[in-house]
Amino acid sequence: MTTVSFVSKKCYVCGHVGRQAEIGVREAGEPQDLDYRAGGVNRSSIYMWLQRCLSCGYVAPDIAVGSEAARSTVADESYRRQRNDTRYPDTINAFLCWGMIQEACGRFDEAAKAAIYAAWVCDDDADHRDKAKYFRERTLEKMDAAQKKGQFLTGDQIGDRLLMVDLLRRIGAFAKAAPLCAEELRKDYDEKTRTILLFQEKLIEDKDGRRHAIEEAFD
Ligand SMILES: [Zn+2]
Known part of the structure; x- marks a missing residue:
């Protein structure tokens, strides 16, 4: 069973304390689609996979956890621009920002995952469905980089x-x-x-x- 609760969390990057949604059990779920997207609750909870700091803009599955690379990426101008890109809904910007952090950590498999998650959000949203192709192309780019490092998304x-x-x-x-x-x-x-x-x-x-x-x- 999956439960959602709201917990008080301290941001790893800036120390701001805020309320964050936490999914009690986030089972990976069996892949349902040919692109490995799972079904059921896993599918519909995609909007809650990342926590967001309202103070500094840091995003992460657990906002209390981070790294030096995360700190420096969040401070970067390109990260701030992505976090507030008005072309996209918040969930897409959050995944793209998480992808930037993962790339800074050398985790191209995780960056590829962030890109395909953005594509899935587009698939679900009639207003942004036309952008899914762009994010699938980006997923392929990141997968190429991942492969060179011996990292596999699946x-x-x-x-x-x-x-x-x-x-x-x-x-x-x-x-x-x-x-x-x-x-x-x-x-x-x-x-x-x-x-x-x-x-x-x-x-x-x-x-x-x-x-x-x-x-x-x-x-
Ligand atoms: Zn913060």
Whole structure:
């Protein structure tokens, strides 16, 4: 069960004490969609994944925890601009700011996660749905950087390859998604992974850039 409570928290960066929403149990949740987005409460609680300091603008899953890199990033002008970018809703700015902090820490896998979370917020918001493509492109960029460091967003290389195929398909880059999918299909993967890749192959052929659930691959 997931509970939400409000707790008093001291900001790691500036020491400001404020009320923060805290999700009691944030289960990672089984991936529901081909892009690893989970369903249920995990899906709908995305707006509460990051806590925000109203004084200095620091954002983090737990605002009482941080690093020197977090402190210097928050003090940076580019961070402040992102935190207050009026083009985006607060949740997107929060994820992009968290991504900047993670990148400053050398965690490109976490920065890639922040970018895909921003895309998911766009997917859910009719007013910002057209920006989802931009954030999926940024996710792919961060994943490239992550790979060079041996970091994997989904936890392993196979998962990241599957995610890359889906990201390319979702942004309509079918000419790039097709060879990557074919390359993965030539590998010695288990039945489940192959079934997902064969489903992706069909979607790419159909030039289908919409959201699809993993279970559809097994229908
Ligand atoms: Zn603060």
